[in-house]
Amino acid sequence: LLDERATAKPDKILVDKTGAAEILSVSLSTLDRLRKEGLPCITLDGRVLFRPASLDEWAAEREEAE
Numbered sequence: 603l604l605d606e607r608a609t610a611k612p613d614k615i616l617v618d619k620t621g622a623a624e625i626l627s628v629s630l631s632t633l634d635r636l637r638k639e640g641l642p643c644i645t646l647d648g649r650v651l652f653r654p655a656s657l658d659e660w661a662a663e664r665e666e667a668e
Contacts, residue, residue, distance in 0.1 A: 615654060616644065622652035626661060 617625065622643075623633045637643055642656040 616646075616651040617654060619650055619652075621654075622657055625652075625654055625657050 619630060619633055623630050626633065626636075628636070633641070637650070642653070642660055644651045644653070
C-alpha cells in the first residue's frame with residue numbers, strides 16, 4: 603500500500619479514506635463510523651487523510667487480548 607516514500611519518512615505519509623480502510627481491513631462506511639467515534643484523521647483542503655502510524659496505534663489500543 604505504501605511506496606518507498608513511506609520508508610524514508612513513515613510519519614509524514616498520509617493516505618486517503620480508501621487507503622485507511624485497507625489498512626484497517628474495514629469498509630468505507632465502517633471507516634466513516636469509526637471517524638465519528640474518534641479515529642484520528644486530518645482534514646486538509648476538504649480532504650480527509652490519515653497517518654498510517656496513527657491508524658496502527660489506534661488499532662493496537664483497541665486490540666483485545668485472546
